[in-house]
Amino acid sequence: MHKYEKIWLSFGTVSLAVFLLILLVSALHGGHSPAASGIETIHPEHVLDDERFANPGLYESDDPDYDYDLYFVASAFRYDPAEVEIPVGSRVKVSVATTDVIHGFQITGTNVNFMVEPSLVSNYTYTFNHPGEYLVLCNEYCGIGHTDMTSIVKVVE
Amino acid sequence: MANTVREKIGVVNAKDSKLVLAHMIFVIIALALGGTAGLIQVLERSGYFELPSWISYYQVLTLHGVVLALVLTTFFIMGFQFAAISRVCGGLTNTERRIGWIGFFMYATATVVAAIMILLNEATVLYTFYAPLQAHVIYYIALAVLVVGTWVSATAQLMSYFRWKRQHKGQKSPLLSYMVAINNVMWYICTIGVATSVLFMLIPWSVGWVETVNVSLSRTLFWYFGHALVYFWLLPAYMVWYAVLPKVIGTLGFSDNLARMSFMLFLFFSIPVGIHHQLTEPGIDAFWKSVQIVLTFMVVIPSLMTAFSMFAVFETYGRQQGAKGLVDWFKKLPWTDSRFVLPFIGMLFFIPGGIGGIINASGQMNQMVHNTIWIVGHFHITVGTPVVLTYFGAMMFLLPHITGRQLTPALNKMGLFFAYTWALGMTIMSAAMHFIGLTGAPRRSNFSEYGGHPIAETWQTYQIVQAVGGTFLFIGIMIGIVLFIRLMTSEKTGIVEEFPVATFMDENAPVTRFVENWKFLVLVTVFLVLVAYTVPIYQMLTEYTVGAKGFKLW
Amino acid sequence: MTENKNHEIHEDDSQVETHEDHDHDSLNLKGTFLMVMALGGTIVVGWVLAFLLFMSRM
Numbered sequence: 212m213h214k215y216e217k218i219w220l221s222f223g224t225v226s227l228a229v230f231l232l233i234l235l236v237s238a239l240h241g242g243h244s245p246a247a248s249g250i251e252t253i254h255p256e257h258v259l260d261d262e263r264f265a266n267p268g269l270y271e272s273d274d275p276d277y278d279y280d281l282y283f284v285a286s287a288f289r290y291d292p293a294e295v296e297i298p299v300g301s302r303v304k305v306s307v308a309t310t311d312v313i314h315g316f317q318i319t320g321t322n323v324n325f326m327v328e329p330s331l332v333s334n335y336t337y338t339f340n341h342p343g344e345y346l347v348l349c350n351e352y353c354g355i356g357h358t359d360m361t362s363i364v365k366v367v368e
Numbered sequence: 369m370a371n372t373v374r375e376k377i378g379v380v381n382a383k384d385s386k387l388v389l390a391h392m393i394f395v396i397i398a399l400a401l402g403g404t405a406g407l408i409q410v411l412e413r414s415g416y417f418e419l420p421s422w423i424s425y426y427q428v429l430t431l432h433g434v435v436l437a438l439v440l441t442t443f444f445i446m447g448f449q450f451a452a453i454s455r456v457c458g459g460l461t462n463t464e465r466r467i468g469w470i471g472f473f474m475y476a477t478a479t480v481v482a483a484i485m486i487l488l489n490e491a492t493v494l495y496t497f498y499a500p501l502q503a504h505v506i507y508y509i510a511l512a513v514l515v516v517g518t519w520v521s522a523t524a525q526l527m528s529y530f531r532w533k534r535q536h537k538g539q540k541s542p543l544l545s546y547m548v549a550i551n552n553v554m555w556y557i558c559t560i561g562v563a564t565s566v567l568f569m570l571i572p573w574s575v576g577w578v579e580t581v582n583v584s585l586s587r588t589l590f591w592y593f594g595h596a597l598v599y600f601w602l603l604p605a606y607m608v609w610y611a612v613l614p615k616v617i618g619t620l621g622f623s624d625n626l627a628r629m630s631f632m633l634f635l636f637f638s639i640p641v642g643i644h645h646q647l648t649e650p651g652i653d654a655f656w657k658s659v660q661i662v663l664t665f666m667v668v669i670p671s672l673m674t675a676f677s678m679f680a681v682f683e684t685y686g687r688q689q690g691a692k693g694l695v696d697w698f699k700k701l702p703w704t705d706s707r708f709v710l711p712f713i714g715m716l717f718f719i720p721g722g723i724g725g726i727i728n729a730s731g732q733m734n735q736m737v738h739n740t741i742w743i744v745g746h747f748h749i750t751v752g753t754p755v756v757l758t759y760f761g762a763m764m765f766l767l768p769h770i771t772g773r774q775l776t777p778a779l780n781k782m783g784l785f786f787a788y789t790w791a792l793g794m795t796i797m798s799a800a801m802h803f804i805g806l807t808g809a810p811r812r813s814n815f816s817e818y819g820g821h822p823i824a825e826t827w828q829t830y831q832i833v834q835a836v837g838g839t840f841l842f843i844g845i846m847i848g849i850v851l852f853i854r855l856m857t858s859e860k861t862g863i864v865e866e867f868p869v870a871t872f873m874d875e876n877a878p879v880t881r882f883v884e885n886w887k888f889l890v891l892v893t894v895f896l897v898l899v900a901y902t903v904p905i906y907q908m909l910t911e912y913t914v915g916a917k918g919f920k921l922w
Numbered sequence: 923m924t925e926n927k928n929h930e931i932h933e934d935d936s937q938v939e940t941h942e943d944h945d946h947d948s949l950n951l952k953g954t955f956l957m958v959m960a961l962g963g964t965i966v967v968g969w970v971l972a973f974l975l976f977m978s979r980m
Contacts, residue, residue, distance in 0.1 A: 212626070213946045215955040216676045222962055223672040227665045227726075230969055234731045235658075241980060244654035246735050250907060255916045287921050312500050312584065312919050315739050319808025319823060322979045324735045325648040329500055329583050329916035331648040338980070341809045346821040350739035350810035352494050354501070354921025355424060357818035483957045623946070675961060679954035686951060694953050719961060723968040730969070806975065873946065 246256045246325035247333035255329040258284065267291045269303075277302040277336050285314040285327045288356030290347060294363045297339050304336045315350035318364050326351060339366045374846035380867060384454035384727070385770035387468050389856075392767060393449025394476065394697030395440050395759075395850045401483075403845035405429075410797070410838030425776045425814035426922055433495030434486065437751060439479050441601045442514070444759045446471070446521045447893040448604050449548045451766060453525050455867050456542035457532040460524065464531075467524035474517025482510040492922040494812060496594070497570070499586045505574040512566045515559050522552040539576045543624050544611045544869065550631045551603040553886075557893060558596030558639050562641045565589035572919060580915030584651040585908040591642035592901065596685070599638035599667075601751050603631065605758035606674060608711055612762065615679075615868035622677040624872035628883045630670035630677075637667035640900030647734040651912075656904045658761045663900060664729040671722060678715060696783050706783025707868075710761030713791050714754035723749040724802070739812070742805025745798040753794050757787065760848065767855035768865035775865045776858065778845055782851045789844035796838025800830040 212220075232316050238244055267282040278301045284291040285307055297303060307316050309327045316333065317324040320343070327333050347362035380388060405428045411417035412425055419425060450468055454460055460468065463704075485491040490504035497503060497511075529545045565586045573581045614621040621627070643660040646652060686697020702708045724746040728734055737743060764783050768775050805811075809827040818824035882888050 213680075213949070213951060215958075216626075216673075216680075216952050219676055219955065219958045219962070220669065220672060222533060222959070224669060226962065230726070230730060230731065231662060233973065234661075234733070237977070238732055243732060243980075245657050245732055247648055247650040248652060248654035249656060250651050250653070252627070252911065252913050254914050254956070256914075263741075270810050287919075312916075312921060313498055315740070315810070317808055317810070318441050320979070322732070322735045322976060324738050324740075324808075326646075326739075327652065328587075328650055330912055330914055331584065331650040344821075346808070346818055346823055348810055349806070349819060350812070351498075352426065352429075352812040356921075357426075357820070358810075358813045361821070361915060362939055363821075452934050539962055646955065672958075676954060676958050679957045680949070680951055683951060683953045685951075694956060720968075723965050724967060726965065727972045730972070733972060736972070736979070857932055 221257035243310055243336070246323070246335040249334065251332040251334060253308055253332050255310075255323055258310045261308070263306065264308050269295050269297060272304065274304070277304050279303045282304045283307040283316065283362070284310060285316060285349065285360070286310040287312060287314075287354050288349075289361045290316075290349075290360060292362065294360055294365070296365045299339060299342045299366050302336065302338045304334060307333045312353045313347075313351050314353050314360065317348055317350050319346045319348060321345060324350070339364075342368055343365045375844055376865065377454065378869065379512060379864070380451050380770055381459045383465060384450060384460050387460075387465060387472065388447045388451045388766070388770050390453075390476075391443045391450070392474055392763065392770075392852075392856075394443040394479070395447070395763075396849060398435050398440035398443065399845060399852075400849050402432050402440060403842055405432035405435065407838055407842040410831075410835040414814075414835040415815045415828050415831065416835075418710030420772045424489070424492065424922060425840060426494070426812075427486060427489055429812065430492050430494050431483070431485050434482065437495055438514075441751070441755070442475065442518060443479075445551075445600065445604050446475075446518065448607075448759070448762060448766070449525050449551070450521070451770065452544040452607065453528045453548055456869060457528050460528055461531070464524045464527050467527070468521050471517045471519075471524065474520060475514045476517075478514035478517060479508045482507060482514070485510065489922065498590075499570065499573070499581045499583050500916040500919050501922075502574050502920055508566050508570045508574055512563065512568045512571070515563055515566075517693050519556065519559070522555055524870060525549075528553055540624075541884065542869075543621075543627060543872070544607060546628055546884065547603065547607045547611065547631050550635050550889075551600060551607075552895075553890065554596055554603075554635050554638055555600050557890075557897070558593045558600070561589040561592035561642075562594075580917055581909060582912055582915045584649070584893045584912065585905065587649070588642070588652075588901075588905060588908060590638065591645040592897075593642070594645060596638045596641045598635065598747075598751060599634055601755045603634060605711070605714065605755045606631070608758050608762050609674065609678060609715070611870050613708065613711055614681050614685075614870035614872075616705065616765075617681070617685050617702055618873075619688060620685070621870040621872040622680040623874050625874055625877060625880050625883070626673060626677060627872075629880065631827030632883050632889065633670040633673075634667070635889060635895055637663055637670075639668060639893065640896040643904065644729045644734075645898070646737045647731065651908065652904050653907070656900075660679060660900050661729060661731050661811065661895070666728075668722070668726060671718075673712060704780075704784070706780050706787060707761050707764045710764065710787045712758040712759040713787050714761070717749045717753040717757075717791075717794065721746065721754060725750065737805060739810060740805035741809045741811045742802045744811045745801030748794060748798050748801070752798075753790070757790060760786070763852060764855065765865050765867060768858075769867045771856045772860060772864050773855065773858055774861045774863045775855070776861075779851060779854055779858065782847065782854070786844055786847045786851055789840055789847060793837045793842075793844055795837070797834045797841065798839065800833040804830045 263282045307327045314327045345364045349360035485507040491507035493503045529549045610627040641664040644664045686700040689700040691697035
């Protein structure tokens, strides 16, 4: 192999390794992993019998690792709750389940963005550091009313 | 002088040409249909165009995705691979050709059936057909037949390659035939995933034999196939870049061995990475997502090798033509030859395309872009430009070659127009998509004001920009359609356009031993797949309690 | 500069092409090196910008 190609491939490989290292360190240090990872199952036809999803919304948490639990129900074609207020700086565990098909769940302008699938609960813990009114929308096609699925997350002082 | 490679007669014979031509006709029809769908989409999303009541945005989107990303690509790849194998291995035998025709009829019929189902609004499930949205069983059967048909054609191509090797024991196989073999072996291994999902899960479920389906498993099997699919598309473009383009330019290829090695790496690392399309999904442990992220980063490396080879070829040619400076060899390249310009523009777009891809694969960073219109921008500057412009660049010589015609200067000029119009349209459209994707604008979405939220107004502005870009693209497509028809029907001049195949600087060097050891290649590939997928799939089979029923929500 | 030793190239494809191999190390690939390193730099810059955007939203 030409010596320049050796240098180029070494540089490329090392860069990629450094990217991975940065991602690993930041994930461990920040206490976050790719959104919704892990396996928590739920019966797809009994989502609304689960007390978390029968009364979705923001609740103070008993867990010392975070401040609030935020429960959302995704269904064709709405989110429950339609609006929620969160105190700025709160660490919130967002949990979403679907009563029908796959939906997306994205709080636009934040890093909260994950899939919601039948038979599973999606969990993601996130700190809402920046005040504002954020549009929540579905970004996975779920049928004809797909773009009607919205909610609002207000992060308030 | 050991191992001299002799190039045989450099044409695709008349009988094989018919098979290739049949494929190319479908490519052109697919471009017209899929391109029209795309135009309708950008116009609808601008907010200024309403679809008639008898067709929905999502039907059009399904058509666009299936016809361009599944049909156009598959037909071109199979046709091109038949042409390449025929060209360098001395022609197909009658048996091989017959098998090829059987494969063709299978996926041609399946395509027509699938298209009808989409137009009948029975399969408005988009090109990924995620359960538990449930299409009509005929649609799933059509998809299964399409895939099996490609296995049949791939078999014919592999038969030809292995026959050549038997008949030329000890000799280095023609590079294009090796590359086709790699692509087809990769195809066999990765399509097992989607075939399993369709045959054993979706068909029984959609016909009512089973009530529920394991959604997570069906998605994972799809993406096990779905990422390798993009390499199935990309590798034929690389075949042109490595093994055709140097001859088009008028010089030698850089390294046959390095080209083979890069293809070997693609075979290994294209498949065990599907979960990087599922990074924000529940049901998969973070550890296994990370394993596949690391494997994904490794598949970047053969593309880095390719970049070096391409520049090396360009520079060597430029210096042969007298260039003395550090970068002025660029000017010596054949900028008026559309067979070069089309793939070259493709290469240019692959720079932001590849960078975007690395960002997409970067674990938690994926949350910034997942399912936003950034992703759509990304794949339009990867499959939508590097891949298809290279395909079109090949068609500039292939269409006249297989129909006994010449690439005339007038048609060549049209090819250049085509290239520049496409590049302009794609730059405008894709840039707008990348930008608003970062602010959260979703993909797979018709026009919406999102309840009046201010951010949606920003999105609409950029969607108008996307409509402008998409319109230029559509103009390009119309030029392309006319061009391709003319390439096949223009007046014969007596000269037949050549199918250029490069020879390499290291033509006489022996092939690196393991690179063509098929037992080794398949073993490593399967091993990596097992490492990457065994646990996640095992968990999906054992930890899930209840599956999901079907829904038809369109 | 590339040295073409015993090099026969026929424009007419139907004839046989044979040639001695070329030595890669004798090629001037400084321009290639510049281009790929520029490409590598662009990749790094692009990735870092994306990472910073992601972190700013954390």
